[in-house]
Amino acid sequence: xxQDRTTIKNxxxxxxxxxxxxxxxxxPVLLLAGSEEVAERYAKDARCFTDxxxxxxxxxxxxxxxxxxxxxxxxxxxxxxxxxxxGARVVVAxxxxxxxxxxxxxxxxxxxxVEIELDDCLSRxxxxxxxxxxxxxxxxxxxxxGGIVDVFPSTRRSPVRLEWWGDEIxxxxxxxxxxQRVVRELEGVTVYAAREGDLAALxxxxxxxxxxxxxxxxxxxxxxxxxxxxxxxxxxxxxxxDVEVWAEEPAEGxxxxxxxxxxEDVVRELYDEDLPEPDFRFVATADGEDVETVSAPPVTTxxxxxxxxxxxxxxLVDEGLRVFVACASVGEAKRTAYAFGEIGRRVDxxxxxxxxxxxxxxxxxxxxxxxxSYPADGVAVVRRDTLFGxxxxxxxxxxxxxxxxxxxxxxxxxxxxxxxxxIGRFEGLVSKEVLGTTRDYMQVSYRGEDTxxxxxEQMELLHKYIGGEGTRLDRLGGTSWAAVTDRVRGRVxxxxxxxxxxxxxxxxxxxxxFPEDSEWERELEESFPYQETPDQDAAIAxxxxxxxxxxxMDRLVCGDVGFGKTEVAVRxxxxxxxxxxxxxxxxxxxxxxxxxxxxxxxxxxxFAVRVESLSRFSTAAERRRxxxxxxxxxxxxxxxxxxxxGAELRPKDLGLVIVDEEQRFGVKHKERLKExxxxxxxxxxxxxxxxxxxxxxxxxLRDISVIETPPSGRRSILxxxxxxxxxxxxxxxxxxxxxxxxxxxxHNRIDTIDEVAERLQALVPGARFVTAHxxxxxxxxEDVMRRFLDREADALVTTTIVESxxxxxxxxxxxxxxxxxxxxxxxxxxxxxxxxxxxQAYAPRSPHGLxxxxxRVRDRDARSGDPGRRQPPRLGAVxxxxxxxxxxxxxxxxxxxxxxxxxxxxxxxxxARDRRALPRRLPACGLRPGRDRAR
Numbered sequence: 001x002x003q004d005r006t007t008i009k010n011x012x013x014x015x016x017x018x019x020x021x022x023x024x025x026x027x028p029v030l031l032l033a034g035s036e037e038v039a040e041r042y043a044k045d046a047r048c049f050t051d052x053x054x055x056x057x058x059x060x061x062x063x064x065x066x067x068x069x070x071x072x073x074x075x076x077x078x079x080x081x082x083x084x085x086x087g088a089r090v091v092v093a094x095x096x097x098x099x100x101x102x103x104x105x106x107x108x109x110x111x112x113x114v115e116i117e118l119d120d121c122l123s124r125x126x127x128x129x130x131x132x133x134x135x136x137x138x139x140x141x142x143x144x145x146g147g148i149v150d151v152f153p154s155t156r157r158s159p160v161r162l163e164w165w166g167d168e169i170x171x172x173x174x175x176x177x178x179x180q181r182v183v184r185e186l187e188g189v190t191v192y193a194a195r196e197g198d199l200a201a202l203x204x205x206x207x208x209x210x211x212x213x214x215x216x217x218x219x220x221x222x223x224x225x226x227x228x229x230x231x232x233x234x235x236x237x238x239x240x241x242d243v244e245v246w247a248e249e250p251a252e253g254x255x256x257x258x259x260x261x262x263x264e265d266v267v268r269e270l271y272d273e274d275l276p277e278p279d280f281r282f283v284a285t286a287d288g289e290d291v292e293t294v295s296a297p298p299v300t301t302x303x304x305x306x307x308x309x310x311x312x313x314x315x316l317v318d319e320g321l322r323v324f325v326a327c328a329s330v331g332e333a334k335r336t337a338y339a340f341g342e343i344g345r346r347v348d349x350x351x352x353x354x355x356x357x358x359x360x361x362x363x364x365x366x367x368x369x370x371x372x373s374y375p376a377d378g379v380a381v382v383r384r385d386t387l388f389g390x391x392x393x394x395x396x397x398x399x400x401x402x403x404x405x406x407x408x409x410x411x412x413x414x415x416x417x418x419x420x421x422x423i424g425r426f427e428g429l430v431s432k433e434v435l436g437t438t439r440d441y442m443q444v445s446y447r448g449e450d451t452x453x454x455x456x457e458q459m460e461l462l463h464k465y466i467g468g469e470g471t472r473l474d475r476l477g478g479t480s481w482a483a484v485t486d487r488v489r490g491r492v493x494x495x496x497x498x499x500x501x502x503x504x505x506x507x508x509x510x511x512x513x514f515p516e517d518s519e520w521e522r523e524l525e526e527s528f529p530y531q532e533t534p535d536q537d538a539a540i541a542x543x544x545x546x547x548x549x550x551x552x553m554d555r556l557v558c559g560d561v562g563f564g565k566t567e568v569a570v571r572x573x574x575x576x577x578x579x580x581x582x583x584x585x586x587x588x589x590x591x592x593x594x595x596x597x598x599x600x601x602x603x604x605x606x607f608a609v610r611v612e613s614l615s616r617f618s619t620a621a622e623r624r625r626x627x628x629x630x631x632x633x634x635x636x637x638x639x640x641x642x643x644x645x646g647a648e649l650r651p652k653d654l655g656l657v658i659v660d661e662e663q664r665f666g667v668k669h670k671e672r673l674k675e676x677x678x679x680x681x682x683x684x685x686x687x688x689x690x691x692x693x694x695x696x697x698x699x700x701l702r703d704i705s706v707i708e709t710p711p712s713g714r715r716s717i718l719x720x721x722x723x724x725x726x727x728x729x730x731x732x733x734x735x736x737x738x739x740x741x742x743x744x745x746x747h748n749r750i751d752t753i754d755e756v757a758e759r760l761q762a763l764v765p766g767a768r769f770v771t772a773h774x775x776x777x778x779x780x781x782e783d784v785m786r787r788f789l790d791r792e793a794d795a796l797v798t799t800t801i802v803e804s805x806x807x808x809x810x811x812x813x814x815x816x817x818x819x820x821x822x823x824x825x826x827x828x829x830x831x832x833x834x835x836x837x838x839x840q841a842y843a844p845r846s847p848h849g850l851x852x853x854x855x856r857v858r859d860r861d862a863r864s865g866d867p868g869r870r871q872p873p874r875l876g877a878v879x880x881x882x883x884x885x886x887x888x889x890x891x892x893x894x895x896x897x898x899x900x901x902x903x904x905x906x907x908x909x910x911x912a913r914d915r916r917a918l919p920r921r922l923p924a925c926g927l928r929p930g931r932d933r934a935r
Contacts (some may be wrong), residue, residue, distance in 0.1 A: 010283045013294035016370040018282060019045035020353070021294065023054075024377070028243045029090050032275065034251035041369045043092040048366025048381075049353050052089035057081040057235060059097040061717040063255035064267040064551070065730060072140035072194040075129070076154025079192040083107060085238040093235065095250040099272045101232035111188030118147065125151065129195030135180070140194030146431050146440035150175060154194040160186060186675060202226035221731075223404075225267045234272050239418050247278035288593055294355055299371040299382050309387045310345035313361050316373070321362045321380045324353045324636070328384070328531075333363040342616060355379050365561070370848050385531075392446040409867035415465035415473075416444060421452060422474030422481030423465055450476040511552035511679050512655055514579045517544070520607060527603070528567060535880055536564040543572050543683060546703065547656070553681035559707030565685040568707075569658050570603050572683055577609045577636040581655025589801055590778075591785060596639050596660070604637065614640030617778045626823040627800045656681045693815050721819070733795060736813035737767050743795040747817045750775055750799060756817070757797040767794040774801050800826055800919045883932040 013021060019042045022031045031046070033039035036059050043056035058077050060070040070078075078097075082104055108124045110116070117342040117755070127130070130151065133141045136159045147164040152716060159175045161182060174183045200217040203210050206226055209565040214220045254271055283291060299316070303309035316323045325347070327333040333349055340347040340361070350362040357375040364386075364556050373380040416426045431440055432453065441453035454461055465471065474481045539557050544555035558567050573583040585600075587593045597613040604611060612626045612635045623643075629635045633652035638644065641815065657680055729745075736743050747756045750773045757771045770793040772784045788796045789808060796802070796811075800822070819827060 007290075008278055009280050010291045011280055011294060012283055012285065012291050014296055014298075014372070015041075016298060016368075017294060017296035017374060018246070018370040019092075020049050020296075020372075020374065020381075022046070022246045023049040024355075025244060028088065028240045030239060030243050030245045030276065031090060031092045032098065032245060032247035033094050034248045035091060036096065036252070038248075038251070039065075039092050039094040044165060046090045046092060048364060048368050050089060051352050053084065053087060054090045054092065055081050055084045055088040057085070057091060057097045059094055060100055060102070061343070064100070064227075064270045065222050065255075066224075067219045067221060069199075070196060072138070072154045075195055076192040078102060079105060080155050080190075082233075082235060082238055083192070085235065086240055088240075091239065091243070093845065095252060095275060096254070097255065098235050098275055101234050101270050103227055103230040104233045105193040107193075108191040109188060110162060110172060110191065112169055112172050112186075114188075117167050118149070118164050121149065121162075125191070127196070128191060128193040130191075131194075137177070148440070150180075151189075152177075153189060153191045155192050156189070158183070158636070160189045169804035174920060197227050197230050198785070199223050199226055202229060219729075221265060223461055223494060224270060226271055227267075236272065236276050239276075244280070245276050245281070246280045247275070248282040249284075250275070251649070256496045263678075263839060296372045296374045296487075297915040299373050299380050301382060301387055303387055306339060306387075307343050310340055310343055313382070314345065316380050317359055317361060319375075321373065321375070321378055322355065322357050322359050322361055322694060323380045323382065324350065325361065325363045325382050325384050325387075326353075326366050326371070327363055328365075328367060330365040332384065333365045336363040345463065353379060353381055375700055380514060415471060416462045417465050418444065418452065418454070419461050420481075421476055422484070424452060425475055426462075427451075445473075447473040447475045447478075452476060468573065511550050511681065512579070512581065513550045513656075514547040514575055514581075516548060517575075518578060520578060521571070521574060524571065524603065524607070530564075532567075533564065533707065533709035535559070535705075535707040535709045536567065539565075539568050539707055540571055542703070542705045543568055544575060547572065547575055547681055552679055553683065553703070555682070555703040556686065557705045557707065558686055559685055560710070563687075563707045564709065565660075565687075565707065568705075569660070569683060569685060570600060572656060573600065573637050574604055574607070574609065576656040576681075577604070577607075579655065580653065581628070582633065582635070582651050582653055582655060583656045583658065584644055584649075584651065585637065585658040586644055586660065587639065587641060588779075590617055590641060591801055592660065593617075593639055593641055594782070594785070600637055600639065609636045610634065611637045611639065614638065614643050616641070617782055654680055655684065659684045661686055721813050724817065726763060729760070732813050732815060733760070733764050733767055736934060737764075737794045740810075741813065742793070742811040742905065743767075743789065743815065744811055745795055745814045745815045745817070746800060746802070747796045747797060747819075748799045748822065753797060753799065758796070760797065764795075769793065769795045769797055772796060772798040772801065774799060797882075808884065819840045843898065 011021075015038070019031065022029045022042075023046050031039075031042050033042050039056060039058075046054045058074060058081065060078065061074045062068045062070055072193060079102075084104065105128055108121070109130060110121070122132075122142075122144065130140055130142050133143055136150045136152040138144050139152050139154045139156075141151060147163045149164075150159050151162065158177055161173045161175045163173075172186045172188055174186055176183050177182065199219070200215060202222065203214045203226060204408070210223065211218075211220055214223055254268075286290075301309055301312040313323050313325070325333075325336055327336055337347040337349055345361070347361045347363050350357065350364045352366065354363055359378070368381055368383060371380070371382045371386060372705045412426065412428045414426045415423060417423055421444075424446045427443040427445055429440055429931040430443050430453070439453055439455055442459065444452045444454060444462070446452060536559075539559075543553070543555060543557070546555055557565050557568055569585065573585070576583050584594060587596055593613050593615045594617065597611060600611045610629075612629070614623060614626055618626065626635065626638070627648060627650075630638050631650045631652055638651075661681070672741060733743050733745075745756075745760065747753050753771055754772055757769050761767075761769050770784050770788055772781055772788075774781075776784070784793075784796075787793050791810060816822070816827070891924075
C-alpha cells in the first residue's frame with residue numbers, strides 16, 4: 001500500500017475515460033470502482049488499453065452469513081485473482097470485493113511427467129474443497145477410476161483427466177463434459193480452491209450453539225463466522241506496496257445488519273470496515289479548488305454505409321488523432337481491416353490502444369463500454385458495432401453449458417446392459433494384471449455366477465438398465481438377450497418406417513423458397529439491443545438456410561430458458577412476412593402469448609408488419625375480427641394459444657408455423673398441426689424437449705439447433721432446497737426489494753393463494769404484493785401482469801402459470817412453495833424466470849424440490865422409444881442410444897407381414913444369424929476358467 005499520503009487529487013472525468021487514465025501511469029494501480037458491475041466494465045476496458053496483466057478481483061457474490069454459499073466458480077475466480085494481485089499492473093475491484101476477507105489457499109499445479117503420489121493429490125483436492133463423485137458434472141468435483149482422475153477445476157470451462165504411471169502424472173488432457181472423452185493434450189493445469197472452508201467439519205468441532213443440521217452440511221445463517229478460524233486475509237494486504245489507488249464514490253456498501261444489531265444475517269468480522277485511502281478520487285462535479293477536469297467527449301460515428309463510416313473516421317485522423325476501432329476479437333479486427341481495405345481506406349492492426357503510434361486508423365482486439373476522444377493524448381476509441389448506428393452489450397465469452405450425457409451414473413449393485421451380452425449387475429471397478437499389463441476393468445456379474453470384465457476404455461459397451469425393477473439377469477452367451485434385441489429391432493424399424501414416410505411426404509412436397517436476406521432484415525438485426533451469442537448466430541443462420549430451400553423446414557431449436565430462442569423466431573417470422581407469407585405462432589399460456597405479442601410488435605411494428613394475438617384475453621368481437629383479417633391476408637403474424645388450432649382458423653397464405661414450448665401441447669394439437677406441415681415451414685422452440693423429439697433430433701431424423709452459450713453477463717442461479725422457513729423467505733424478499741428487484745413467489749394452490757399473499761404482506765409490510773392465477777377474469781389477470789411488468793409491484797404471488805417463457809429482467813428472486821409437488825421440468829422452467837439479466841439470482845425452494853429427480857429421468861427414458869405408449873417389459877433395457885443404432889439396419893423387403901419388418905421366416909432367420917454372431921466364449925484373461933471372461 002502507498003504510505004504517507006499527504007494529499008488526495010480530485011478528478012472530474014467521465015467513466016468512459018477512467019480505465020484509460022488508470023492504465024497510463026508508471027506504477028501499479030488499484031482502480032476501485034463504485035460497484036461490482038462497474039468493476040467488470042473497467043476491467044474489460046483496461047485490457048484494451050494495456051498488454052500488461054490486468055486482474056479483476058470479483059466479490060463472493062453473496063454476503064457472509066447468508067444461507068447461500070459462494071459458487072465454486074466465483075470462489076475459484078477470487079482465489080486466482082488474490083494469487084495474482086502482487087504481480088498485476090492494474091487491479092480492478094468493487095467496494096465489497098475489497099472489504100471481504102477470504103481464506104487463502106495455495107493452488108495445486110499438476111503437469112505431465114511430474115512426480116506426485118496419487119493419494120497426496122487426492123488429499124490436496126479435498127483440502128481445496130473438491131467433492132469426490134462417480135462422474136464429474138460441475139465445477140468443484142473429481143472422480144477416481146484406478147489410476148485415472150477426472151477433475152473439474154473451479155476456473156476452467158471443462159474438466160481435465162489426469163493419468164498416473166506409478167507415482168508420476170503421465171498425461172494431462174482436457175475432457176469434453178458432454179461425452180467424457182479426451183479433447184486435447186495439455187501441458188498442465190492449475191487447480192484453485194472450490195470452496196472457502198469445510199463449514200460442516202468446523203461446525204462439528206465448534207462450541208457455538210448451531211442447529212444440528214449445520215453439523216450435517218446444511219447452511220444456516222451466521223455459519224460463515226466459522227471461517228474466522230481459517231485466518232482469512234484482506235485483499236489490501238496482498239497489493240504491491242507501491243500501488244496507486246484510483247477510487248470513485250462507492251455505490252454499494254456492506255450488507256445491512258438486522259434491526260437488533262446482531263450478526264445473525266451478516267458476519268461483520270469477515271469484512272474490512274475501511275477501503276484503501278485513494279491517491280486520486282473521481283468526483284461528479286467540478287465544485288472546489290482542487291478538482292482537475294478531464295475532457296473526453298464520446299465518439300459516435302453512425303453511418304449507413306462502410307464508405308461513410310470510413311469518411312467519418314478519416315475526419316478524426318485529419319484532426320491529428322490515432323483512431324482505434326475496438327473489435328470483439330482478433331478475427332473481427334482482421335475482418336474490419338479487410339473491409340475498409342476493399343473501399344481503399346487503410347486500416348492497420350494493433351495489439352492495443354497505443355498513443356505512441358502514428359496518426360491513422362487501427363483495428364484492435366478489445367472491448368470498451370463506450371467510445372471516446374482524448375485530444376490530450378491524441379487518441380480516439382470507437383466501438384466497431386457503433387459504426388453503423390447500433391449499440392450492443394458485448395458478451396463475456398462464457399463456458400459451454402453441459403450437454404446431455406450418454407450414460408447415467410453407475411454405482412455398485414446397479415443393473416447394466418452390455419450391447420451383446422445383455423443385462424448384468426455392475427460390481428465396481430477392479431484392476432487386474434493380464435499378460436504383464438495392469439488395466440482397469442468394469443466388473444459385471446451375470447446369471448450362473450458368470451463374470452464379465454469390460455476394459456474401462458470400452459465403457460461405451462455398457463449403459464445403465466432403465467427397464468424397471470425385478471428384472472432377471474441374462475446368462476453369458478445365452479439367447480434371451482438376442483431375442484429381446486430382435487423384438488426391439490422390429491419395433492424400431494416399424495417406427496422408423498412411419499417416420500420416414502412422414503419425412504418422405506415432406507421431402508416430396510414442394511415448399512416455398514424464401515428469398516435471401518434483404519436490407520430490411522439487416523436493419524432488423526442491427527436493431528437487436530444485445531450481442532448474439534455464437535450458438536444463437538448459428539441457429540439463426542440454419543433457420544434462414546432452411547427457409548431459403550425448397551424443402552419444407554422442420555427444425556427444432558433447443559436452448560436453455562432465456563438463451564435467445566425468441567429472437568430466432570422473430571427473424572424467421574420477419575423473413576416470412578417480407579416474402580408475403582403469413583406466420584402462425586403457438587404458445588402454451590395466455591401470459592406468454594401477451595409477452596410474445598409485445599415483443600413481436602415492438603420488433604416488427606416499424607416495418608409495417610401487422611402482429612395480432614388470440615387468447616382468452618381477446619373478446620369475442622376481437623376474435624372474430626382477427627380471424628377475418630387473418631383469412632383475408634391482412635394479418636402477417638398471428639400469435640395465440642391452443643385457440644389457433646380451432647376449425648374456424650383459415651389462413652390465406654400460411655408460410656411458417658412456430659411452436660413455442662412443444663412439450664406443453666398434446667397429441668390432438670399436434671395432429672391438427674400436421675394439416676399444415678406437409679408444405680409449410682415448421683419451427684419448434686423448447687427448453688425441455690420431450691424424449692421423442694430429442695431422440696429424433698439426435699438421430700438426424702429431424703433438424704436440430706442447440707443454443708448452449710449463455711447471454712452476455714449471465715450468472716448461474718444460486719439454488720437452496722430445504723424446508724419452508726418464514727425467516728428465510730422474509731430475508732429473500734427483503735434483500736431483493738432492497739436492491740431494487742422483484743420477486744416471484746410460486747404457490748400452486750388457488751384456494752389458498754390469497755391467504756398466502758396476505759401472510760407475506762404482513763411479514764414484509766414494506767413490499768407491494770399482487771396475486772395472479774389462471775381462474776382470474778381475463779382483464780383482472782392482464783392488469784395484474786401489467787402492474788408487475790411496469791414495476792408497480794415488488795412481488796408476484798402466483799401459480800405455475802408463469803413457468804413458460806415469461807421474461808422479467810428485474811425479477812431475480814424466486815421462492816417455490818411445496819416444490820416437491822411439482823415435476824422436474826416445471827421446476828426447471830420456473831427457475832428460468834429469474835437470472836435473465838446480469839444480476840445474481842436466487843431460488844430458495846421448499847421442501848426437497850429435486851426429490852425423485854432420478855426416478856423421473858428413468859421413467860422418461862423408459863418411455864422414450866415408443867411415442868404415446870409404455871415400453872413392454874425389458875424393451876426399455878435396450879436404451880435410447882441402442883435403439884437409435886437400430887435405424888441403420890437395412891430393412892428387409894416386404895413380402896407380407898408388417899411394413900418394414902419382413903416376413904416371419906425372414907425375422908427368424910435374422911434372429912438366428914444374430915445369435916450365431918454372438919461369441920460363445922470370450923478371450924480369457926487368466927481368471928477363473930469357464931466363469932470369468934473379459935470382453
